[in-house]
Amino acid sequence: MEGEYVGCQGRPPSPNLATAKPRTPQARGANSFDVPGLNKPLTVQDLEESRNIYNVLPTDSQQPEILQSHINNLAALFVRNRADGILGIHLAHAHFAVPANTAILGANYDKPYCYNVLPTDSQQPEILQSHINNLAALFVRNRADGILGIHLAHAHFAVPANTAILGANYDKPYCRWAKTTAIQTIDLSNVHGHIFVLTDHGFHPYEYQTGPSPDLSEVNSTFLPELADYLNTNNLSTLVGLQIIGQSPAHVFELILPLATVMLDVLDLNGCVPARQTGWKFEVENGEPRVCKSNETHGRNANGHDIFNEVE
Structure with a gap:
């Protein structure tokens, strides 16, 4: 027209x-x-x-x-x-x-920033052995082995508002209790990050530990950028976390409690079976990086229940 x-x-x-x-x-x-x-x-x-x-x-x-x-x-x-x-x-x-x-x-974020958005361990896929081997070489090359390790990034429960997960170690028997703790009661002068996940803002802790921070002076300054690059390149930032490893040689099971977890030496446990490995540490053997045996594993009641002290 x-x-x-x-x-x-x-x-x-x-x-x-x-x-x-x-x-x-x-x-x-x-x-x-x-x-x-x-x-x-x-x-x-x-x-x-x-x-x-x-x-x-x-x-x-x-x-x-x-x-x-x-x-x-x-x-x-x-x-x-x-x-x-x-x-x-x-x-x-x-x-x-x-x-x-x-x-x-x-603000929008592409990667998890806190505990409450992490999947459970059963929802996470397996970490390929090839990645674990590559990470072992990366940690050893940067002299981070013996201090830092990797952790299966996961959550067990929703952390209430105004609280954070804070862990503490005990000797008799050896164990680590980690429980939700009111933020205002935490002594920030005696707390450090324990497990970290890579976010859009870099590594950020989602579990904390009482006590002084470890000495990282011998770790290469290129370690964290190199680790972040590897995790991003291989789409592992929501699967693999960074962990300060305990110095105890004990092999521990992590047991899930209501709003808390406890890690106990397997020698001190009865009626508990392994479920899934959650922590790895590395060392040097004959000049080569080596993946150590599992030092952290989820424990499960022999009756198949994941949560302990649960009333049936």
Whole structure:
């Protein structure tokens, strides 16, 4: 038809969102399409206003259902204006009161950052022996063997808010208790990381240990970058963790308790069978890197239950 413009996919041209102007005099002026954080730079006042907006929103359970007819109409509106694939709709709601002088800021991460997003050991695949051998060579080459080892990254339970997993060693009998501990009660001057996982921000501990940090002065400065590169290159960052290894020669079973774990010498246990190896350490033998025998293994009740002191 003469005078009719047909654009790509039959859509008429539309103004760019950043330069769009109100279509009618009844609109509230040029600022109607200036959206802070979308097509307009943010200011401190915008952040303060976002807190005021959030704090008067109802919770999701207080909001009524959005009628399907409205959702369908909005779908047509978004597609008609070529906003689909970029923008969508959201159930406006709040979860808590935002404190004064704060705003809600989100960030995306590709790798686990805390214990509560790690899979259980049964959900993790096996670590290939070829990777274990390569890591043994990497640790020995950087003189990290004897101090650091690798650990099957995994979780057993959800760690409650405002707590962290803190371990402590005992001698009679030899064991390591690790339990959820209120963060405000932890003496940070006498605590160090125990098991670490590679995140977008580098290695980060998800279990801690009481006592002084180990002496890492003899470990090559290239060790952590080289280890991170190997884990990233081989997609192992969510499978293989870094662990400060205990100096006891004991072979221990890790037993799962409610919100805690305990590691005990297998010689002190009855009615417990091995389930899965979770820790590896390395050493040098005749000038060559060597993978030591399993020093940490999950233990399981002979009746097949993973969790001990569970009431049946």
